[in-house]
Amino acid sequence: MRLLTTIAIAIALLLAAALPGAAIAAKAKPAVIAPIGADDRTHLKDIEKYLDGIKTMQSPFLQISSTGEQAQGMLYLSRPGRLRINYEPPVPVIIIANTSYLSYIDTEIKQIQHLPIDDSPASFLLRENFSFSADGVVVSDYAKGAGATRVTLVRSKDPLAGRLTLVFSERPIQLRKWTVVDAQGVVTDVTLLNPRFDFPLPADLFDFDERSLQIDGRN
Numbered sequence: 649m650r651l652l653t654t655i656a657i658a659i660a661l662l663l664a665a666a667l668p669g670a671a672i673a674a675k676a677k678p679a680v681i682a683p684i685g686a687d688d689r690t691h692l693k694d695i696e697k698y699l700d701g702i703k704t705m706q707s708p709f710l711q712i713s714s715t716g717e718q719a720q721g722m723l724y725l726s727r728p729g730r731l732r733i734n735y736e737p738p739v740p741v742i743i744i745a746n747t748s749y750l751s752y753i754d755t756e757i758k759q760i761q762h763l764p765i766d767d768s769p770a771s772f773l774l775r776e777n778f779s780f781s782a783d784g785v786v787v788s789d790y791a792k793g794a795g796a797t798r799v800t801l802v803r804s805k806d807p808l809a810g811r812l813t814l815v816f817s818e819r820p821i822q823l824r825k826w827t828v829v830d831a832q833g834v835v836t837d838v839t840l841l842n843p844r845f846d847f848p849l850p851a852d853l854f855d856f857d858e859r860s861l862q863i864d865g866r867n
Contacts (some may be wrong), residue, residue: 652820688790692780695799698821699776705718705823707843714835723840728776730764730854745774746854789813796824 650800705725712718721735731745740756745765752761765771766784780787780799788811789800813827825839 696780704849705843705845707840710839712837724849724853726849729774732854744854772861
């Protein structure tokens, strides 16, 4: 149970429907695309271009859940397909994605769980080519105002399993935070703190030895 608890905390950072049993909406209605005008579609294209242009990102983050839990850590992203999330104590969790699988590593009890990247509603962020119209992704809501744009995404095959809302600042466009709502209605906000974009990240940052749980110690 300990491993599932720590994974549940960690999974909220980028995933809403990857754990077994999370996709409980077996009778989910078809996903509805938000009504978006011509000007807003142009703005969405600008956001797509911005996201597609991000090759690497490093950022401290603050994570707050509607359950009252809080966590901090460091996030590394290298597109396509590579992700690392280091949580600060007391959360003994590291998440590493390396092209095909997300690995949830509990460094305290030395346990790992692997999940396919494609089981995530946020997997499109790790794709080689970013698009809001990518297979399996639907824009379910869009809002612009007060210097920010919010774009909500769901999985087209299981829209009630969870949703992800990306929040961007304006002038210039920059990813600032995201909100995940899982199938049980738990809301998790993740705020990026002074993110850095598009600078070299070492490839071994996304590697680890599963047998020994030897992991690069950078954070």
